[in-house]
Amino acid sequence: MKPIFGRGPSLQLRLFLAVIISIAAIVADSRFGVFTHVRVYLSSLVSPLQYMANAPGTLLDTMSTQVQTRADLIEQTKQQEQQLFTLRSRLLKLEHLEHENQRLRELLGSPVHRESRKMVAELLSVDSDPFSHQVLINKGALDGVYNGQAVINDQGVIGQVLHVGSTTSRVLLITDSSHGIPVRVLRNDLRAIASGSDELDKLELRNLPRNTDIQVGDLLVTSGLGGRFPEGYPVATVTRSEYVEGKPFAQIEAKPLVALDRLRYLLLLWTDRKPEVHDDDAASAPATPTVGVTP
Numbered sequence: 001m002k003p004i005f006g007r008g009p010s011l012q013l014r015l016f017l018a019v020i021i022s023i024a025a026i027v028a029d030s031r032f033g034v035f036t037h038v039r040v041y042l043s044s045l046v047s048p049l050q051y052m053a054n055a056p057g058t059l060l061d062t063m064s065t066q067v068q069t070r071a072d073l074i075e076q077t078k079q080q081e082q083q084l085f086t087l088r089s090r091l092l093k094l095e096h097l098e099h100e101n102q103r104l105r106e107l108l109g110s111p112v113h114r115e116s117r118k119m120v121a122e123l124l125s126v127d128s129d130p131f132s133h134q135v136l137i138n139k140g141a142l143d144g145v146y147n148g149q150a151v152i153n154d155q156g157v158i159g160q161v162l163h164v165g166s167t168t169s170r171v172l173l174i175t176d177s178s179h180g181i182p183v184r185v186l187r188n189d190l191r192a193i194a195s196g197s198d199e200l201d202k203l204e205l206r207n208l209p210r211n212t213d214i215q216v217g218d219l220l221v222t223s224g225l226g227g228r229f230p231e232g233y234p235v236a237t238v239t240r241s242e243y244v245e246g247k248p249f250a251q252i253e254a255k256p257l258v259a260l261d262r263l264r265y266l267l268l269l270w271t272d273r274k275p276e277v278h279d280d281d282a283a284s285a286p287a288t289p290t291v292g293v294t295p
Helices: 011-032 036-066 070-108 279-283
Strands: 115-126 134-137 150-152 157-164 169-173 180-185 191-199 202-205 219-222 234-242 251-256 265-271
Touching: 036 115, 036 157, 180 234, 191 251, 202 234
Parallel strands: none
Antiparallel strands: 115 134, 115 265, 134 169, 150 157, 150 265, 157 169, 180 191, 180 219, 191 202, 202 251, 219 234, 234 251
């Protein structure tokens, strides 16, 4: 006799079908970018929730600022005035050096590249995945943000924009294992690629010969190759440079100048040079370091 209420597929069969569908979706997205546009729309839909989640922290920051004593504010004002005076004196010299550098470039026939615009962004959240060094900021396509855009702060380079939503964007940090940035040693202009190590305080300079002239304490700055990062911005300081017997290349490590675990405000750069890599390529996190070109 046929039962009145038929039984559906078993739980094991449902689980198996769900796994198969998930794998198919992952392969389709990684190989063909099927869900690239869907991800942008989902990011736009989720962005209000990100703002709501960030609201309590913003409120607490505002309250803590309001309860500061008058004496603290006066002391901070004095310190800031002294710092401003010092910075203005340095700015006079920097403007002179900038004009002199421009004249020398014109004599040598080398083009002068300047950032056309800058925008301050604020950190909304940090990726919870320990193997993915990404952060979310409160600027998006409505503000003119684009994939592959360089992101810095007052200390040095932070990373580049990976995904852009309407009002938020995801930034890939320079320490992510999928990221690489063309750099040069300020002391001798030696070019290399600084690759992420999945550690917030370490970058690696790989595939360099054992006799490479890089010393502990050398400052690494952006080389400008690839057009994605403007030239001359500080990136990291070399903390290890040695040759290990039995290994084909030198072991070189550097520490980022930016405290990537203490980010709050970031600076987005618009440059007069177009990246040599399409923006769609920057939107998908590749397995190899993300760089414009190799030196």
